[in-house]
Amino acid sequence: MGKGQELYKKAKTFIPGGTMLLSKRPEMFLPDLWPSYYSKSKGCQVWDLDDKMYYDMSLMGVGTNTLGYADARVDSAVRGVVDNGNMTTLNCPEEVYLAEKLIEINPWADMVRFSRSGGEANAIAIRIARAASGKDNVAICGYHGWHDWYLSVNLNDQGEDLSGHLLAGLDVNGVPHNLKNSVYPFMYNDYDELVNIVENHDIGVIKMEVIRNFGPEDNFLQKVRDLASTKGIVLIFDECTSGFRETYGGIFKKYGVEPDLTVFGKTIANGYALTAVVGKRAIMEAAQNTFISSTFWTERIGPTAALAALDAIQEEKSYEQITAIGNNVRTKWSKLASLHNLKISIAGIPALSTYSFESKNALLYKTFITQEMLKKGFLASTNFYACIKHSDDVIDHYFDELEVVYSKIAKVEHGIIDANTLLSGAVCHGGFKRLN
Missing domain, CATH: 3.90.1150.10 (Aspartate Aminotransferase, domain 1)
Known part of the structure; x- marks a missing residue:
């Protein structure tokens, strides 16, 4: 052994x-x-x-x-800021530089919030979107983390749980039962199913992965975008996994469809802990009307690594x-x-x-x-x-x-x-x- x-x-x-x-x-x-x-x-x-x-x-x-x-480019940048201190009472300037960079990559967007894991970033996006829409109910397609808001789907009746999205039978022990029927899953490319959920469950947010095992059919993404716009629903594209793997940014760029918010993780800092929620000002400003805050979202290594990684990704x-x-x-x-x-x-x-x-x-x-x-x-x-x-x-x-x-x-x-x-x-x- x-x-x-x-x-x-x-x-x-x-x-x-x-x-x-x-x-x-x-x-x-x-x-x-x-x-x-x-x-x-x-x-x-x-x-x-x-x-x-x-x-x-x-x-x-x-x-x-x-x-x-x-990667030598990313690690060298990190070593430089470690030598100068990773955390102080003041904020690190790199978070501003990185926010500016992400808006440059996503000109449809205006504002950014950072966190350190994909689950956190998705939870932040949901909180902001719910605050902006004024509605609790969410329609989801794909995997979006481990937090209560997402796993609560398995409190729903059979057929409206995560069995078609992830491992069957994920336990919901510890998840408050009063979250039941607040999040509804729909299958990718099944537009009629999504319309039915929107029409019958007062949906305020649609959150989805742009692509996972297969791509959109019959103009699916544009139909979702149009539905969200018509109904005043906040549309979130979760690019934690797919971002920066086929384009310099979100994979949604391939399809010419833009969200109201997007979430980046995984690739963005080449192994260092940094994730981002990027979105339109009218939606992102709702973060001011709720409470979203954490000490270690302000450390310096993550944004420094992301700045170097994004430069390397673009160069390479x-x-x-x-x-x-x-x-x-x-x-x-x-x-x-x-x-x-x-x-x-x-x-x-x-x-x-x-x-x-x-x-x-x-x-x-x-x-x-x-x-x-x-x-x-x-x-x-x-x-x-x-x-x-x-x-x-x-x-x-x-x-x-x-x-x-x-x-x-x-x-x-x-x-x-x-x-x-x-x-x-x-x-x-x-x-x-x-x-x-």
Whole structure:
């Protein structure tokens, strides 16, 4: 057993669930065998506590580091402000510079509020939008964090819960029951469902991811925009995950549809804690009529990192690079599956690609890939979040090793060997999913 698993066993005695993020729990990858913790990282490489190096062909910080780990430009800017002090009684000027930069990128908007996590930023956006609309009820599509306002959807009657958006059966323990029927989910591209919710539930806010597993059909986004405008509803596009992955800004720019508010996270500071709510003045000013405030939203590292990251993203056109890299990987997955007569389904935008085997053994195969690729020096599963440091050489090496794994999976799928012989341990847990 490596040092990572030893530490994880200790962690579970001190930390409920073992980790702060569901998506980073070792059981989601390879129970009892996943290295769990890192000692250092650079580019697309990660070293564990036993100083073994892996190429990260999986989550890349859960999608935070599109410039690669430890980008010199971003880290240098951060070191500079650390030397001059990260927090004082006075405010850091970088938050003003960053707000100005984000308005420059989003000329339809006028004002910005910052926080340090995606869930916080989405909660801020909801508070502002509810204050601006004067209405409590929200229609949502997609994943928007862990806070009470969002998880309260699972208090609704079956069929109006999060089962079609995330993992089925998420517990609502601790969520006030009087929030029931204040947030209503609708399925992506189902405009009629949204209209029905708006007409019957006095909706003041529509909050949605612009794209997740597939794109808009039949002018869907423009129809949502027009509906919101006609009904006086605040429209929020959640770009925490999709922002700066296909455009220099929100992915909504691809479709020519602008929201009233948008939320940026993940990529914006290349791994440092910074998220932003960007919006129109008439909506954002409602923040003055409620209470939204937190000490550590004023620290200096986050906005400094974001300023440097945004400059690097613009200079590199990283969003174009990671899209091309993601498309290359998807093509190679498809060819590899076809070569071995395996059926897979690929989803997500190119830079955030995932796939699943069309088989009753899908979860077992996913675990087997992780197990075998780990031996070859890769953090790998059935997903790939691209960064600009994923070179052709790294990708070719990854596929050379993955071909061997697929070959064995094919033998199981075609009845040549027993599936029960594949794993050294338990099957991984069903992962966190965006189903919508």
